[in-house]
Amino acid sequence: MTSPLFLEDAYRRTAPARVTEIGAQGGIVLDQSLFYATSGGQPGDTGRLIWDGGETAIATTVKDENGAIVLVPAEGETLPGVGAEVTQDIDWERRLGHMRVHTALHLLSVVIPLSVTGGSISESKGRLDFDMETPPEDKEALSEALNRLVADDLPVTESWITEEELDANPGLVKTMSVQPPRGAGRIRLIRIGDAERQVDLQPCGGTHVARTGEIGRLRIGKIEKKGAQNRRVYLHLED
Template identity: 65%
Template sequence: MSKPLFIDDAYKRDASADVFAVTDEGGIILDETIFYPTGGGQPGDSGTLTWAGGKIDIATTVKGEGGSIILVPAEPNPLPPVGGQVIQSLDWERRHRHMRVHTALHLLSVVIPLPVTGGSIGADKGRLDFDMPEAPEDKAELEATLNKLIACDFEISTEWITDAELAANPGLVKTMSVQPPKGAGRVRLVRIGEGENTADLQPCGGTHVRYTSEIGTVRLGKVEKKGKQNRRVYLHLEN
């Protein structure tokens, strides 16, 4: 099992680690990692690994068996030795843009308070699918409200609840298609705001910015009809 350092500190850009194993396909498993694996609509991180006498580019990161996190090399170059130490470095610009989009999508689910049926995060844009039979009447007003929430500069924090507490509060789960992971005994919540000024609170295992002001101005793009009752709403970073 790889310790996911990004859970407690999404801003750690570099870290040392030991190589725990190498997969048959050439993937690298570290004992602990800052690289986020593809999941929850968020792409896997990219970056580099360096060690004494070697360096390799990481194209993406995926989940493996037993809680392992697999770093996937961009090219079939020589791999670091198992048991050896490496320095892992994120493509920080890409990761931070994912964080900005991810937090913005949580706020989008606030200004469009409908069940979420899917979603995807990119470096420049993201989207949420909603159980929305009719298209929004005033997209410009939704965009203005969303940017006002972002400008409030809410702090983003995380907390943990038990599986039983989540089961007793099903309203915390906004996603219909993806349920938060259960069975580990606890579930991570991401809170935007604080106390009575909480704008959003929902289960999430992804990475987020510390303050909503880091998101910057966003623009709502096209709204696509996806099936009888689903609408896909795109969100774009303006810078």
């Protein structure tokens, strides 16, 4: 299986790799990947692969039916051969936007402490769907609460627990629609805050900024009704 370099260092922009497989549809599998594959509402990374004598633009990154990370080249691009040594170069500004928004959505689940039923992420905005019968009365107050957490510049760190430990602590899972991936025997947790002041702890396989101060100023956008018990809350980066 491909080693997920994006979990080791979300800030790394380039890395070497070796092509281990070219799929029937032209998808490229590497021995180690900086490219994050679409999952959990976060889009797959884009960028390019460079090798001696060529390069190819990567349009997106996905997981196949076996869970392998597959880089999808743009249409008409030249492909490297199996065994080729390549350099990975991700679209950093796009990735950083995803990291800022993803961490901001974790904060949104703090200021709106309700079960999450869905979500999505883009470079400059995101949204969460909540099990919420009535909408919040004061969007400005929510925005202010979010920006206080950003201004506090809290650390964002990871740790790992076993699947059995997660089963013993079901309250860690905020999302009703997406459950943490299982089968590897352990679950990755993202913590915002520290031992003195922990504001959030939940399973997550996505990429995040190292401190909340890197998110920048936030604004709550529109809130839409999506069913009798569901509200969609949009969140925007303002800088």
